[in-house]
Amino acid sequence: xxxxxxxxxxxxxxxWTFVLAATGSAVGLGNIWKFPxxxxxxxxxxxxxxxxxxxxxxxxxxxMAEVMLGRKGRMSPINTMRNITxxxxxxxxxxxxxxxxxxxxxxxxxxxxVIAGWTLSYIVKMATGVFDGANADVAxxxxxxxxxxxxxxxxxxTIFTVLVGVVLVRGVHKGLENSLRMLMPLLFIMLxxxxxxxxxxxxxxxxxxxxxxxxxxxxSGESVVVALGHSFFTLSLGMGxxxxxxxxxxKQASLGKTVLTVGILDTLVALVAGIVIFSVVFSxxxxxxxxxxxxxxxxxxxxxxxxxxxxxxxxxFVLVAIxxxxxxxxxxxxxxxxxxxxxxSRLVATTAVCGFSWLLGLGTVVSFNVxxxxxxxxxTFFDSLDFLTSNIMLPLGGILIAxxxxxxxxxxxxxxxxxxxxPVLFNLWIFMLKFVSPLAVGYIFIKGLGIF
Ligand code: PHE
Numbered sequence: 001x002x003x004x005x006x007x008x009x010x011x012x013x014x015x016w017t018f019v020l021a022a023t024g025s026a027v028g029l030g031n032i033w034k035f036p037x038x039x040x041x042x043x044x045x046x047x048x049x050x051x052x053x054x055x056x057x058x059x060x061x062x063x064m065a066e067v068m069l070g071r072k073g074r075m076s077p078i079n080t081m082r083n084i085t086x087x088x089x090x091x092x093x094x095x096x097x098x099x100x101x102x103x104x105x106x107x108x109x110x111x112x113x114v115i116a117g118w119t120l121s122y123i124v125k126m127a128t129g130v131f132d133g134a135n136a137d138v139a140x141x142x143x144x145x146x147x148x149x150x151x152x153x154x155x156x157x158t159i160f161t162v163l164v165g166v167v168l169v170r171g172v173h174k175g176l177e178n179s180l181r182m183l184m185p186l187l188f189i190m191l192x193x194x195x196x197x198x199x200x201x202x203x204x205x206x207x208x209x210x211x212x213x214x215x216x217x218x219x220s221g222e223s224v225v226v227a228l229g230h231s232f233f234t235l236s237l238g239m240g241x242x243x244x245x246x247x248x249x250x251k252q253a254s255l256g257k258t259v260l261t262v263g264i265l266d267t268l269v270a271l272v273a274g275i276v277i278f279s280v281v282f283s284x285x286x287x288x289x290x291x292x293x294x295x296x297x298x299x300x301x302x303x304x305x306x307x308x309x310x311x312x313x314x315x316x317f318v319l320v321a322i323x324x325x326x327x328x329x330x331x332x333x334x335x336x337x338x339x340x341x342x343x344x345s346r347l348v349a350t351t352a353v354c355g356f357s358w359l360l361g362l363g364t365v366v367s368f369n370v371x372x373x374x375x376x377x378x379x380t381f382f383d384s385l386d387f388l389t390s391n392i393m394l395p396l397g398g399i400l401i402a403x404x405x406x407x408x409x410x411x412x413x414x415x416x417x418x419x420x421x422x423p424v425l426f427n428l429w430i431f432m433l434k435f436v437s438p439l440a441v442g443y444i445f446i447k448g449l450g451i452f
Contacts, residue, residue, distance in 0.1 A: 008235060014314070018253070020175065020177060022242060023262050023265050024326035024330070025241055025268055026327070027084070029083055029323070033295045033345055034233070037280055041289045042218070043289075044207075044288070045218040047223055050219070054231035054440070058440055062238070062401055068402070073247075076337035077333055078099060078334070079114055082098065090404065097400050102239075104239040106360075108354075109328060109361075110363070112327070113358070114361050117156025117157045117257070117298060118146065119317050122317040126310055127314040131309075131313065132309075135301065136297070139300045142296075148369050149364050150369050161357070161361070162354075168346070168350040168353075169346050190273070191269060191272045194302060195275060196270050197305070197306055198302075199430070201280065201283040202282075203279045206282040207278035221448040221449070225449060228448075229391030231299075232394035235263065236261070236330060238394070239331075239334065239394055241334060241448050244334050244337055255419060256425055262320055272296075278301065281298055299316070335353045338366075360368070395441050395444075402437040411430070
């Protein structure tokens with residue numbers, strides 16, 4: 001793979017470290033919780049197709065661009081963008097990529113840790129046998145009970161935020177990598193196991209046809225924007241998370257293969273989670289468009305139908321919580337890295353970022369219960385924040401990154417940093433960044449949001 005004399009082992013180990021860290025960031029609630037529920041809300045197959053097209057046309061090229069910028073800048077996204085706009089003589093305007101990203105991260109973390117708190121509650125519920133022999137009614141009641149209790153949600157949100165803060169204070173280092181090295185593969189194994197179970201359920205065929213038979217009449221303009229936004233959210237793009245992790249990348253490693261590996265793993269996890277969840281939905285006559293509770297109202301039924309279901313369910317929710325935890329760390333890292341470069345200690349930086357996002361998270365907590373009637377543009381507080389970040393801020397960040405690298409960074413700089421071996425693939429990548437990604441994202445934005 002690499003004839004570099006500096007040692008194949010070292011290069012391999014580091015390349016995989018990056019794959020691990022980036023996969024840890026990418027694979028999270030977005031794949032297991034969000035993808036199935038938004039697919040259910042947006043009609044299935046056609047939505048999935050647009051989502052996959054967005055991953056290919058915008059996600060992968062933008063991810064390569066972010067890693068490239070991170071590897072070149074070796075600082076927080078805000079300072080990386082400042083330095084590279086300077087060294088490339090690019091318009092100062094592009095520095096906004098770093099700022100907007102840090103802000104988006106702060107917003108995302110606020111609701112992400114509320115949802116991650118739900119998984120903590122489900123670990124306890126599974127372990128204590130609450131779902132023994134559970135059917136759809138029990139699953140629905142349990143979820144409704146959790147959502148209706150703002151105090152419990154706040155406690156869980158607090159616990160999760162603290163768990164994220166503890167790692168961030170110490171720095172994203174070996175401890176996290178070592179645990180991910182074992183736990184990520186375990187999560188994949190669990191999903192494959194659940195896929196095996198799904199295969200035996202009567203709803204399996206219907207799940208496949210829901211996810212993969214395409215009917216464009218079910219697709220609204222907003223659905224297309226949601227699919228686009230999710231392709232950025234799920235790959236952790238458009239806000240600097242992957243840029244910050246780009247500095248894990250050894251100089252020699254080829255960008256294309258590495259990024260493609262992360263993209264494929266992330267997509268596979270989402271699709272398998274979708275197949276499992278919709279098999280349960282259709283086997284039990286549930287509603288595919290049930291919203292954010294979908295995963296929590298379906299998987300306990302699956303576990304109830306499995307031998308050793310309580311144990312498997314407990315381990316599963318532990319793994320989902322860990323996947324959420326490794327993603328949340330990367331969501332906060334751009335803002336914290338910047339504060340540290342400004343001269344603050346990691347403790348102060350982490351306390352500030354996590355503290356403010358915790359406070360904002362209380363808005364999400366009450367949007368599921370006492371303040372569920374409070375809406376902005378017809379959306380609850382949680383839905384508005386999710387829409388603003390995933391569907392506006394991240395694609396906007398992505399478009400700016402594509403335009404910046406495609407049009408304003410010199411080709412020699414890119415070639416030197418990216419080390420894409422094949423000239424054909426290199427030129428294809430630049431072509432995507434220059435034309436395809438910005439036009440596709442821009443078109444979907446304008447059409448879907450009805451801007452003109
Ligand atoms: N990609 C993560 C997920 O799918 C969420 C995330 C978004 C992480 C943005 C980092 C940045 O759960």
